Amino acid sequence: MHGMGRPLKRLARNLTAILCALGCLVSLAACGSDKEAGKIRVGIKFDQPGLGFKKAGTYVGFDVDVATYIADKLGYSADDIVWKEAPSKQREAMLQNGDVDMILASYSITDERKRAVSFAGPYIVAGQDLLVRKEDHHIRGPEDLNGKRLCSVTGSTSAVTVKKKFAKEVQLMEQPGYAECATALFSGIVDAVTTDDIILAGLASASRGRLRLVGKPFTQEYYGVGIKKGNTQLAHKINAALADMEANGSWQRALENNTRGTHYKPDPRFNPPKPTEGE
Structure with a gap:
């Protein structure tokens, strides 16, 4: 039995070395192929003028401006943002699967959705x-x-x-x-x-x-920033960014720039809203 001990130990060491090497190869392959490393991935609509709209390879709209402001406060430049299309039916799955870090896509905060994902915000109350x-x-x-x-x-x-x-x-x-x-x-x-x-x-x-x-809204829709369920730390950071955006006038400027010529004014009874989700 003693004679068998050393070969078995050597075999174990060799197997460990092989597994470690494979692990390194896998992680290197993943890092090497992942063009999104060091980026923040944001889900938006690509087909909603004024909110989230893909236009000749660029992205414009109020949701885009709010997301860009939040990303900056989180330490990401505009070039660090990877924009992903977030169709209404896919939003929860995109967050649950980790396809995106946050979603701003006319995403109303509801109790049903909060069972699957978490929110920061709201950042505007539409109607x-x-x-x-x-x-x-x-x-x-x-x-x-x-x-x-x-x-x-x-x-x-x-x-x-x-x-x-x-x-x-x-x-x-x-x-x-x-x-x-x-x-x-x-x-x-x-x-x-x-x-x-x-x-x-x-x-x-x-x-x-x-x-x-027409300008006579008859419901209230609280638009939130969708994030992965339970990520309260991120919610706090996003809420701080939103509060800052509203306080320094950037929120109002973004709204006016994206609805120019329409005389649109969000209901002043609810806007700009205080970010309270995830607190």
Whole structure:
């Protein structure tokens, strides 16, 4: 038995060395191929003018400006940000899987979502509103939609809210995105588009004056910064950045720059909001 001891020890040492070497190779391969090392990955919308919009290889909008400000306070320059598209249905999974570090994508804070992810913020309180053609003054609020044709995005709760609370006789057209709804509104196929006011303000701004926001929000949507469940340390840092952004006027400037020409003003009863999530 004693004669067998030394060979077994040598074999164990050799195996340990091989495993260590393999571990180093794997970690080196991972680091070498990971172009996102040292970066911060941020999920945004790519198709919402005024909020998150991909334009000729650049990213613009209020969500983009807020995310850039937060990243700077966390120690990342604009060049350190990797922007990732965050479709509504994929947001929770992207955070849970670690595909992104945070999401700013018109992401309303709800109790249901908080079971899967955590939030920092809110950074703005939007409200459901209506977008109409510039010359149409018959629609002054959701109660004027009876008998009218309304467009919203497939699966959106916005149209359901209008039908449930205000206009039982509304005719609903569903489209895959709000750009398609805006096109239907341009061409007279529908009479109004409904979703959160800041999204509609972005569409109005992109329309170059052909569409206008009614300006009578009838819900409150608290937009938060989505982060991985339970990361309170990151939530605290993000909240500090948001409070700083609001205090020094950067928040107001970002809002005005991204909704220029629309006369959009978020409801002053709720804005700018105090960041309280994750505290």
